[in-house]
Amino acid sequence: MSFLHLFRWFSHTWLSCTMRDSTWGFAIVEVGHLLALAILGGTILTLDLRLLGLGLKRQPAASVAQAVYPLLLGSLTLMVVSGVLLVATDPMKYYESGPFRIKILLLVIGIVVHFVIQIKTAKNKTEVIPVWTRGAAILSLLLWLGVGVAGRAIGLV
Amino acid sequence: MHLLLHFCQWLCHTSLGTAIRESTYVYPIIETIHTLATVLLVGTVVIVDLRLLGLLLKREPVSQIAGQLLPWTWLGFIIMLVTGLLLFWAEAEKMYGNPAFRIKLLLLLLAGLNPLIFHFTIYRRVSTWELAPVTPTRAKAAAFLSLTLWSGIIITGRAIAYFH
Numbered sequence: 001m002s003f004l005h006l007f008r009w010f011s012h013t014w015l016s017c018t019m020r021d022s023t024w025g026f027a028i029v030e031v032g033h034l035l036a037l038a039i040l041g042g043t044i045l046t047l048d049l050r051l052l053g054l055g056l057k058r059q060p061a062a063s064v065a066q067a068v069y070p071l072l073l074g075s076l077t078l079m080v081v082s083g084v085l086l087v088a089t090d091p092m093k094y095y096e097s098g099p100f101r102i103k104i105l106l107l108v109i110g111i112v113v114h115f116v117i118q119i120k121t122a123k124n125k126t127e128v129i130p131v132w133t134r135g136a137a138i139l140s141l142l143l144w145l146g147v148g149v150a151g152r153a154i155g156l157v
Numbered sequence: 158m159h160l161l162l163h164f165c166q167w168l169c170h171t172s173l174g175t176a177i178r179e180s181t182y183v184y185p186i187i188e189t190i191h192t193l194a195t196v197l198l199v200g201t202v203v204i205v206d207l208r209l210l211g212l213l214l215k216r217e218p219v220s221q222i223a224g225q226l227l228p229w230t231w232l233g234f235i236i237m238l239v240t241g242l243l244l245f246w247a248e249a250e251k252m253y254g255n256p257a258f259r260i261k262l263l264l265l266l267l268a269g270l271n272p273l274i275f276h277f278t279i280y281r282r283v284s285t286w287e288l289a290p291v292t293p294t295r296a297k298a299a300a301f302l303s304l305t306l307w308s309g310i311i312i313t314g315r316a317i318a319y320f321h
Contacts, residue, residue, distance in 0.1 A: 030315065031312050031315055034195075038195055038196055038203065039200065041195075041197070041199075041200040042204050046200075055225055056222065057225060059214065063217070068213070145193070148193045149189060152192055156185050
């Protein structure tokens, strides 16, 4: 099944029809998407800054990673759920949107990169942050910035 | 407040206001920075508030969490303020009549007063409670209020476009 088939199928589901017909559905879900974004961004920033020796410097990196993990999982879940609901309002429009495709690509890579450093850091019992982790933290910040910009561009292009 | 309305009308018709408003790229770029810098400002506030509510980094002193994260919050605030002012400058007349914008400004004022009061009252004694298993109720109340106000600011900020 190609992505085209997937999005076409999605546009015929009950969920998509309900979201499309709802007056306030998009607005309410979008607000949820923005609120969850603030939280997700906060957790990503907190960990990535710490790995670069910024922000919560005095706390062990492992403690910071362990502290933000539930928040990371929860806010990311909310982002994905609200994101799917937003796409449901007009799946074909998003399928054809260049910024949307870029956003999803960056999102997938960003999730992989960030979860690798999240899990590695939570298990790091030393005070030393490996060089590759610092590089990955910068990469993570850039990828997520890209996700944000691409997401905003969806509405502009 | 006719004076205020006239000021807003004058402001958005200045050459700077007009240039921003009529440009193809400048307004969307400023607006994108404004939307994304929210993450820097509110994201760091959320971590500090959750610490005050005793929901994460419970064994770390509150003053250390706040002291190390709030400079980033301030950086976010400066970016939000500058971009927000430029956006307002370009659309001042429309913003004057926009109910979502007015409520957002009120919430921003309250969101500024809340930590100010907190800082000069319960936070002055932070060294006495920052490692306690349960943070004082007043600290929790300030944190809860902060989360509520910033959520409201995000919501009304998004709603501005619906009243434009």
